Structure formats: C-alpha cells, structure tokens
Amino acid sequence: MATPTIDSPRSGRVSPxxxxxxxxxxxxxMIAWLFMRLSGAILVVLIFVHLYINLVxxxxxxxxxxxxxxxxxxxxxxxxxDLTLLWLSMLHGTNGIRVIINDYADKNSTRMWLKGVLxxxxxVIVVLGTLxxxxxxxxxxxxxxxxxxxxxxxx
Amino acid sequence: MPKTLTPxxxxxxxxxxxxxxxxxxxxGVVIFFFLLVHVLDTSLVRVSPEAYDAVIASYKNPIMxxxxxxxxxxxxxxxxNGIRLILVDFWKKGPKYHRQMLWSVVGLWAVVMIAFxxxxxxxxxxx
Numbered sequence: 001m002a003t004p005t006i007d008s009p010r011s012g013r014v015s016p017x018x019x020x021x022x023x024x025x026x027x028x029x030m031i032a033w034l035f036m037r038l039s040g041a042i043l044v045v046l047i048f049v050h051l052y053i054n055l056v057x058x059x060x061x062x063x064x065x066x067x068x069x070x071x072x073x074x075x076x077x078x079x080x081x082d083l084t085l086l087w088l089s090m091l092h093g094t095n096g097i098r099v100i101i102n103d104y105a106d107k108n109s110t111r112m113w114l115k116g117v118l119x120x121x122x123x124v125i126v127v128l129g130t131l132x133x134x135x136x137x138x139x140x141x142x143x144x145x146x147x148x149x150x151x152x153x154x155x
Numbered sequence: 156m157p158k159t160l161t162p163x164x165x166x167x168x169x170x171x172x173x174x175x176x177x178x179x180x181x182x183g184v185v186i187f188f189f190l191l192v193h194v195l196d197t198s199l200v201r202v203s204p205e206a207y208d209a210v211i212a213s214y215k216n217p218i219m220x221x222x223x224x225x226x227x228x229x230x231x232x233x234x235x236n237g238i239r240l241i242l243v244d245f246w247k248k249g250p251k252y253h254r255q256m257l258w259s260v261v262g263l264w265a266v267v268m269i270a271f272x273x274x275x276x277x278x279x280x281x282x
Contacts, residue, residue, distance in 0.1 A: 037244065040237045045229060047228070056271070060278035061223065064211055066204035086194065093187035100180060121191060130192045132201050142203050 003118045033094050048147045067149055070138035074151075079133055086129045096124045171254045179236050182229040189226055222280030226274060231267050235260040 006106065007149040053072075055061055074080040097118055139152035160247040167173055196214075213219060239256045243249040249256075 037241050042242060044234045044238065047234065051230070054221070055227070055278075056274055060275060061215055061220070062278050062281075063216070066200060066207045069200050069207070089190055093183070093190055096180075096183045097187055100184065125191055125194045128198055132198045136200060137243075140203065143254060149203055 006101075032099075036092060036095060039088045043085075043088055043092060044082065046088065049080075050085060067151075070149070070151065073133065073136050074138065083130065083133050086133070087126060089121055090129075092128050094118060171257045175236055175260075177237075179233060179240070182233040185226070185229045187232060215279070217279055220276065223279075224275060227275070228264075228268055231271075232260070233266050235264055235280050238268055 010012075054064060096107055098115060101111055101114045101118065139147050139149065141147070196207075196210050199210055216221065237258070239253070239260050242256060243253050
C-alpha cells in the first residue's frame, strides 16, 4: 500500500480558524524568520567581541569611562562596529518582542497598542543611538568650560 | 464525575525542546530591555563627560556587578541556543540531534560563565 503524502505544515492556505487576521501579509513572516537567523549569526560575533573588549580585556568594567568611549570612537572601525550592533540588535530584539506580543495578546486593540509602544521605542532608540555615534565629541566645551584630557588640545 | 480544569491533552511536550524555547524567550526579553537602557546610558556621552562617568560608576558597584553577570549569562545562553536553533532549522540532522545540542549549549555556557565569573567578579570586587 502506498504511503500517503502529507504536506509540510502551513503549506498552502491556512484554515481561517487558525489565523487572527483575515488579510494576507505576503511572505513578511518568512522574511522575518530568515532575518532572525541571519542577524542572530552576525550578532553572536558582534556582541561577543563587544563583551570581551569592554568587560574582559584590560581593567574590565572598572576601566570604562568617558575617555574609554572617546578612545574607541576615535577609530571609525569601532564606530561602524557599534552602529551595526545597534541596528541589528534593535531590529532582532524588536522582531522578537513583536512575535511574543502576537503570541500572548489576544485582543486586536491590545496587540495594536503594545506594538505601537514597541515600534515607537525602537525608532527613538535607533535614531538616538545613531546620532550619538556620529555626533560624538571627545573634547566638548560645556558652558564655556573645555573638557580636560590628555588627548584634548590645551585650552 | 467533577468537571476537571486541566485539559485532557496538550500540544506542549516539555523536556529539552519546550524548556529551551521558554528560556530563549525569557533571556531575549531581558536582553532587549537592557539594550534600551544601555543605549540611553551611553547617550549621556553627548550630555557631558561627568554625566556619563556618574552613571557608569553605578555599573561598577557590587550589586550591579552581579546584575551584569546575570545579563552576560542570559546573552551567552541566547547566543549558543540561537546557533542551535539555526542548526535545527538548516542542518539536515539538526532536528534529530536537538536534545544533544541543547546539552552541548548548556555545557559550553557553563564553561564560558565560570571563566567570565572569575574575571568579572575580580574586577567588580577589586581582586
């Protein structure tokens, strides 16, 4: 007797009973699934190096201060590193929370509100972080007082 | 016969598969909320060097030091288990060996965390 062929799960149309929204979202969920794996693989490298440089090497957390950040961001390499880290981790994290909201919030209005708050926070944090990396000044003059450090010009 | 509140059957299987999924979600949420705070504290470099140094000083006290240990523990688990998930999804034999891979994740996590704890706690407690 021939073995019956069973379709892989969710191939073809999903029964309306299992769908919370009637509209089709194209292949957005597949792209999101793929993005989590690709960004995750890159983030493992980005974050492990970030943690090693900041918490393990040298004086670890006790060595972190304004001068430490200035030293790192004087090098475009670490600016790009931190920028990539910021964007990938925020998008990876936001999509993760989006999936969790979709799983646990049953009401349409609850999901909409939670995701509204989530996406607002994401945009604010990503824009803020990007501006901070690119507008960083290692020798700021605040209220006419120049910052004193061995890497800054003498006032 | 009294009506039972417990469902007769459930799709949840427990064991390595379900519990690693639960741990992945919890660690992911913890990391995300720290990430929001971390971008905000780093942004203080644009306020003033003193403002940044003041908030970073709070990361150096022993209680926060233990918090950082917890955070790194969450990140390392999420990272290793994430690699396991990629292997389950893309490697032909991934689903077959998902349990063995979870115990490898836990073992590797323990080794990394023992090494990191020694290093980090000696920084925090002034070793």
